[in-house]
Amino acid sequence: MARGRRSVWQQVTVVRVIQELFRALLEEVLDMRRVEAKTEELQRCQEEKLALKAQLDALGLSLAKLDIAIKDTELRTMEAALGTVTVRRHFGDTVTVLRTRPVGVSAARLRCNFSPYRFIKTVGSCYYVFPAAAHNRFEHSLGVCFLAGQLVHALQSRQPELDISDKDILCVQLAGLCHDIGHGPFSHLWELFVKKARPEKNWKHEDASTKMFDHLLTTNNLTSEFEKYGLKEQDITFIKELIGDVANNGSEWCYKGRPKEKAFLYQVVANKQSGIDVDKWDYILRDCLSLGIKVTFDYNRLIRFSRVIPVENDGPQICIRDKECNNIYDMFHARRVLHRTAYKHRVVQIIDHMLVDAFLSADKHIRYTGAQGVKYALADVCDDMVAYTNLTDEVFHRIILDEGNHPEVQYAKNILSDILRRQLYRCVGHAKPADPNTTRKNLEEALRKQIPSDSSLKLDQDLIIIEFELDYGKKDQNPVDFVYFYGKSSPDKPTKIKREESLMLPKSFQERIFRVLCRNSDEDKFKQAQEFLSAAIKELDMKPYVEWPSLFTPS
Secondary structure: OOHHHHHEEEEEHHHHHHHHHHHHHHHHHHHHHHHHHHHHHHHHHHHHHHHHHHHHHHHHOHHHHHHOOHHHHHHHHHHHOOOOOOOOOEEEEOOOOEEEEEEHHHHHHHHHHHHHHOOOOOHHHHHHHOOOOEHHHHHHHHHHHHHHHHHHHHHHHHHHHHHOHHHHHHHHHHHHOOOOOOOOOEEHHHHHHHHHHHOOOOOOOHHHHHHHHHHHHHOOHHHHHHHHHOOOHHHHHHHHHHHOOOOOOOOOOOOOOOHHHHHHHHOOOOOOOOOOOOHHHHHHHHHHHHHHHOOOOOHHHHHEEEEEEEEEEOEEEEEEEEEHHHHHHHHHHHHHHHHHHHHHOHHHHHHHHHHHHHHHHHOOOOOOEOOHHHHHEHHHHOHHHHHHOOOOOOOHHHOOOOOOHHEEEEEHHHHHHHHHHHOOOOEEEEEEEEOOHHHOOHHHHHHHHHHOOOOOHHHHHHHEEEEEEOOOOOOOOOOOOOOOEEOOOOOOEEEEOHHHHHHOOOOHHHHHHHHEEEEEHHHHHHHHHHHHHHHHHHOOOOOEEEOOOOOOOOO
């Protein structure tokens, strides 16, 4: 009996296997028929294109002159289905898990020399305090490119009346990809160094990004590559306007890449109106992930509830659904937390100023070769894009390994070695000004009065005075005051949310803090600096600032 049961079950299993094989064979046949049908359609389209081209040639015309693209999109789609062209590629990422990359952006990225930006850390010297914060500018640029595409695609699908073209989307994504290619070593730290070494330059990384974009176009012959995707000179101008700052010439509309009817496109990568942009979304998410900071804002909801509405005098603006107000506050709060916890961290700022001191000392001795063999000092490398392409975080080790014996080089080497050995400058103290008009110069003058002329402690040589702000992105103003909202019942009416309608707001949106560092490790000098700072704080009626107050400190 048992043998009979086994025989029946064996028969059933065989039948099931045959059924599965038959299904698989049927699917394979259907796939082959689909491919054959698409091949025939592709051939037919190509024949139609050749036939029409022959007719146009007979008339003395050309496809290029008439700017006719006969079913190019359909052809690419069919070719992709046949496996001859990959229109979209997927790759993993720690922030967005899965990304799609348009073929145009892929071609530009592969052709351009983006390798140096793999070696510039996004958060600069934070890496020396937070070892997991090792992500680089290349990762961030890819993230901004992806999020820019997500936002503009969402607007295009929800509001076809905006007439967002595929070229618009591609330009915005390219701007997201290239918006930070002007950053120097240790990201924003390099701007601080150039400002101190060459204040007359008034150098900003946004300007360098625009120059670097031009350099990449020229050296990689990308103009012809862009033409394959319909990008012309006006589109290249548009990309550069998205990347850099455009000076307002007093006219109603100062941009040349796109008309005022598409003003909202200028708010995707870097939103100068409200501060809500994809650049901020990516760096907040990416930096918080690497630094171990929790994030509560949801950029997906901001994409989902974004809508373009005409605003009087400003043109079409990206507006957010009113119920997302708290989500926006969470975003700006996350930015403030990053500045307080990481970017303006006491030890991070100490290392920042040690690096600047080292770069200033080595400035004239460490040189990079630019176009036509011209060699540039560190602070001048940004003047030549050939030399600037080679300037990355490796400048740290280039100084340490330099074989020169000049005292300034040796001084720079000693500082960098101290960073590696954790022998850092010391923090003398902090203070918060009670009077908003109190400046760094006021504190410097008060300290100079307190330090006796015969003291071994020298203000200019031994002390560093830092002034910084912790805010929500709009100085002392509420950032949400700059955001346009819309309601469920009035989706085409832009409005502002009044302060009294918002709950749980801070009393102040900005706090200014002074921090004094001591370069000298001598204990006596350090104690003198503390005494002189305490006296200067009392003179200016400032409040001592406790960075991390203890729970056990009596009030």
